[in-house]
Amino acid sequence: GILLSMAALxxxxxxxxxxxVNGDFETGTFFGWTEADQAxxxxxxxxxxxxxxxxLSGYPTAPNALGSSFYAESDQYGAGCHILLQSFTLASPxxxxxxxxxxVNSQDGSxxxxxxxxxxxxxxxxxxxxxxxTATPFSTxxxxxxxxxxxxxxxxxxxxxxxxTYSYTLNNLAAGTYQLRFAEVxxxxxxxxxxxxxxxxxxxxxxxxxxxxxxxxxxxLFRRQRK
Numbered sequence: 761g762i763l764l765s766m767a768a769l770x771x772x773x774x775x776x777x778x779x780x781v782n783g784d785f786e787t788g789t790f791f792g793w794t795e796a797d798q799a800x801x802x803x804x805x806x807x808x809x810x811x812x813x814x815x816l817s818g819y820p821t822a823p824n825a826l827g828s829s830f831y832a833e834s835d836q837y838g839a840g841c842h843i844l845l846q847s848f849t850l851a852s853p854x855x856x857x858x859x860x861x862x863x864v865n866s867q868d869g870s871x872x873x874x875x876x877x878x879x880x881x882x883x884x885x886x887x888x889x890x891x892x893x894t895a896t897p898f899s900t901x902x903x904x905x906x907x908x909x910x911x912x913x914x915x916x917x918x919x920x921x922x923x924x925t926y927s928y929t930l931n932n933l934a935a936g937t938y939q940l941r942f943a944e945v946x947x948x949x950x951x952x953x954x955x956x957x958x959x960x961x962x963x964x965x966x967x968x969x970x971x972x973x974x975x976x977x978x979x980x981l982f983r984r985q986r987k
Contacts, residue, residue, distance in 0.1 A: 776962040779848040779856070780940065783958035785830040793832075796843040796897040801878050803836020803946075805844050810923075810956070817950045822863060822922045824956060831861075831956035832942075839878045839947035843897040848960065849937045855963040858909070858940070859927040861956045862888070865920055866913040868949030874911075875900055876945050884948040887911045890930070893937030906938065913951075923956065929963065 781792030785807060795805050806815045807830045811823035816835040824831065834842045864886040872885040876898045888910040895904035909928055914921035940960065944953040 779960040779962075780846055780958050783860075783960075784828060784956060785832055786828055788830055790832070790844075793844055793846050794897070796845075798841035798876075798878055798898060798945075801836075801840025801842070802838030803834065803840045803842060805832050805834050805842055807831070808833045808954075810954075814950075814952045817952070819865065819867065819950060819952055820920045821865070821952060821954060822920045824861065824923045826861065826925075827923070827956045831954055833955075834944050834951065834953040836946060836951065841876050841878045841898060841943070841945040843876070843941060843943045844955065845891070845897060845939045845941040845943075847893060847937055847939045849893075850933060850935050852935050853932050854935075855932055855965075856930040856960055857927065857963055858890075858930060858960050859925065860888075860958040861923040861925050862886075862910070862942075863921040863923050863952075863954045864910075864913040864944070865952040865954075866916055866946070866949070867919065867951065869916050870913040871948060872912055876943050878945050878947045880947075882948065884946045884951060885912050886944040886951075886953045887941075888926075889941045889943070891939040891941050893939060895939060897941070898943075906933075920952075923954070 797804050808815055810827040810831055813820055814833060814835045816837050832844060866884055870885050871882040873880050873883045889908050890906040892904050942955050944951060
């Protein structure tokens with residue numbers, strides 16, 4: 761029993777903590793996150809309770825069995841572009857698992873121009889990206905985007921859409937600083953983007969796990985020999 765507990769503890773330590781601070785928003789604040797709104801636009805990101813109507817426009821949203829008291833939601837009563845992002849730093853090349861829950865409710869369908877600028881005609885979509893550490897919040901320059909995980913919106917016919925759980929493996933990401941961005945732009949109608957349970961965790965290296973297992977086996981054999 762002791763040996764198994766030690767091995768489990770070692771595996772947990774190798775996996776590491778969530779690199780995203782306050783990814784479930786249960787502080788009741790945006791602690792750890794940076795929120796940015798394009799100048800001249802209307803609306804922002806807000807904290808809401810899963811299943812409650814959107815805070816400004818009053819549209820219904822789906823409940824979340826995996827959520828707790830709070831989640832982040834964009835809302836507005838006029839055109840705008842709204843960004844929620846958080847930076848993190850890797851000291852060495854690392855394989856990471858990114859996961860989050862999200863819904864994207866456009867009340868007028870998707871008009872994806874690929875530009876996070878509400879002054880561009882017919883522009884309404886949500887996007888999730890991994891950015892370089894030097895990228896500005898609204899940038900869509902290819903050199904600033906390491907990877908795009910989502911772009912568009914969920915089915916308008918299914919509003920309010922349920923939360924979808926997304927999971928990605930980021931293989932051997934180079935050392936350096938990055939930014940995880942949740943973004944939406946809207947200039948057609950009301951638009952709600954909900955985000956919860958954001959997690960970014962290092963994946964244990966197979967060689968490291970093998971060493972943990974071998975160490976435990978060696979300890980067990982040593983004890984048996986002493987007996």
